[in-house]
Amino acid sequence: MNILITGGSRGIGAAIARxxxxxxxxxxxxxxxxxxxxxxxxxxxxxxxxxxxxxQGDVRSEPDLKRLxxxxxxxxxxIHNAAVGVMKPYDKIRTSQWDLTLESSLRPFWLLTKxxxxxxxxxxxxxxxxxxxxxxxxxxxxxxxKAGMEALTRQLAVELAPAVRxxxxxxxxxxxxxLRYFPEGEQMVAAAEKLTPxxxxxxxxxxxxxxxxxxxxRASWITGQVIVADGGLxxx
Numbered sequence: 001m002n003i004l005i006t007g008g009s010r011g012i013g014a015a016i017a018r019x020x021x022x023x024x025x026x027x028x029x030x031x032x033x034x035x036x037x038x039x040x041x042x043x044x045x046x047x048x049x050x051x052x053x054x055x056q057g058d059v060r061s062e063p064d065l066k067r068l069x070x071x072x073x074x075x076x077x078x079i080h081n082a083a084v085g086v087m088k089p090y091d092k093i094r095t096s097q098w099d100l101t102l103e104s105s106l107r108p109f110w111l112l113t114k115x116x117x118x119x120x121x122x123x124x125x126x127x128x129x130x131x132x133x134x135x136x137x138x139x140x141x142x143x144x145x146k147a148g149m150e151a152l153t154r155q156l157a158v159e160l161a162p163a164v165r166x167x168x169x170x171x172x173x174x175x176x177x178x179l180r181y182f183p184e185g186e187q188m189v190a191a192a193e194k195l196t197p198x199x200x201x202x203x204x205x206x207x208x209x210x211x212x213x214x215x216x217x218r219a220s221w222i223t224g225q226v227i228v229a230d231g232g233l234x235x236x
Contacts, residue, residue: 001215004028004072004116006059006108007082009038011176012127015204016079017041019212021050028072029054030082059108060084060100069115077215078116080109080126080149085142093141101141106148113156118164123215126153126168127207128226130234133170146170150226157224165223169210172230174202198231206231 003020007013008029017027018041027045031038031054042052055071057064059082084104086097113124131139132146150168157166173192192201210229213219228234 001076002026002028002073002119003077003079003215004030004068004075005079005081006030006068006112007032008079009034009041009054011178012171012174012204012207013079013081014041014044015208016081016211017045017052018048019205019208020077020215021045021048021052023049025049026051026053028052028068030057030059030068032056032058032082032084059105059112060103062111065108065112065115069112069117072116074117074119076119076122078113078118078122078124079211080105080112080124082108083127083142083145085145087138087142088140089138090140098141102145102148104145105142106145106152109149109152110156113160113166118160120163121220122164124156124160124164124166125211125214126150126166127211128168128170129174130170130172130228130230134234153226154224161223165214165220167214167222167224168226169207169214170226170228170230171207172196172202172228172233174204174207176204192233195236196231196233197235200231202229202231 005013009031029038038054045052057068085101126149128146128149131143153168
């Protein structure tokens with residue numbers, strides 16, 4: 001199996017790489033700046049019996065996406081995990097920051113899927129968050145981008161069927177480095193731990209395991225879906 005993960009050098013992307021690694025699996029790890037971190041994840045993939053390739057590239061750049069698609073080759077899975085965004089109230093967001101946010105997640109979900117060579121039976125999987133469907137402070141731009149990815153999931157699922165399945169995993173609050181950019185990150189964690197029926201926030205491995213489930217041949221009847229993995233937080 002040949003799998004491409006954008007933003008694969010840390011956090012959820014790195015967890016996905018570890019979850020899918022194994023004999024007979026080639027994992028292509030895209031990274032933007034931290035080559036050392038990407039190399040570390042690649043070493044973990046190899047230690048688990050897989051093959052790894054790291055490819056630098058900015059998912060906002062069409063030439064970089066073309067180079068990434070060419071380097072990856074024919075794919076069995078394309079995981080859209082990379083994202084950069086601005087955390088500000090809507091009226092404090094500059095136009096350039098709005099564009100940066102949508103161009104780092106929503107646009108490559110469309111464009112890299114278009115540029116990649118997807119084998120028959122392949123899966124395309126996006127990664128979003130609960131801010132796509134409910135209010136989160138400072139999440140106007142990122143929430144709009146993630147909501148767009150969820151809408152595009154349904155469009156692509158129909159247009160790429162029956163050869164390719166397209167799904168998205170929508171995560172609740174997950175403990176990653178991104179939390180430090182939230183205006184009240186620690187308070188959000190404390191509140192989520194109290195409110196979530198499972199009584200904890202998510203870990204990157206929680207999202208990675210759902211991705212693994214969607215890649216399993218037994219999930220071959222699932223397409224066009226947004227799978228929420230949030231410990232029940234969205235229910236309360």
